[in-house]
Amino acid sequence: MNIRLIGVTALLFAVPFFAQASAVSELEAKYQSQGAGSFSAAAGEALWTKEFVDAKSGNKRSCPTCHTADLTKEGKHARTGKVIKPMAPSINPQRLTEVKKIKKWFVRNCKWTLGRECTAQEKGDLLAFLKAL
């Protein structure tokens, strides 16, 4: 009886991790079907911290502009001041669990930061970097 209870509890705790694994692996498969090769966390990190110059304002933009340098901490939206929950799935298990959300924020944030959509390879690299945090 007790063992069963422990088992069920352990499973419940594990649900976010399964969800993360399935959302990320679904997207990785999709990106590879679109021509991406294998993914690299190091390449993802390099892109994450790379600075881009916004064509209109001339301001420098990068992912840490809003998410800040420490991804285990809360971020702050550069313009609105909105609090952004930590990106690291180890701290915030809701991260990378929903395909729809990941897609939405890749569109918005790649366009805002890079001035264009990210390629399938770039998105896979970014996921490889973030999922290990």
Place this chain on the structure above:
Amino acid sequence: MKRKLLTVSLLVLSTAMLGMSSAAFCAETDQGKGGFLSRWFGGSKPGVAPVENPQYLEECGSCHFPYQPGLLPARSWTKVMATLDNHFGENAELPAEDANIIKDYLLKNSADGSNYKRSVKIMKSLRANDAPLRVSETPYFLKKHDELTPKMVLNNPKVGSFSNCSACHTQAAKGSFSEKEILIPNFGAWEDD
């Protein structure tokens, strides 16, 4: 068994009647005239209709105060939804199916079809084809906030902008903007003299 059937059919019947009567009331409010009840009491309902759409709350309210659709006319919302790729300098694009649901909700509940007090006043302050993108650009809003100093809003670290309704209007999320509910951070209650 028979009793259960009776209860179920009574329930169905009463729901249907309720639907019919509210449809009759709504037919009038849709034309912006105000329903029978609100006319009887000499005006419209207080505040602005609260947000009821979960997609709108999730997609829009996760980045900023979820402005009630009754704060702007339909023509403004049409413009907002057509320019999400540059939403006040941010990219706020949505998948088409979500965007359509939200646009539909905004248009059906916009200020020009509402009989809530704030919606009516905002509409009255606009000229026929004005389509402001910000609630804070409407003449009614400007008039209501003209006594505030930069210290209270723009330079107040806990407020920062007139777009941050709920920083001072403590019941803003419920669609209520009454003066007695105002609490300006570092300044306290608003006393009009």
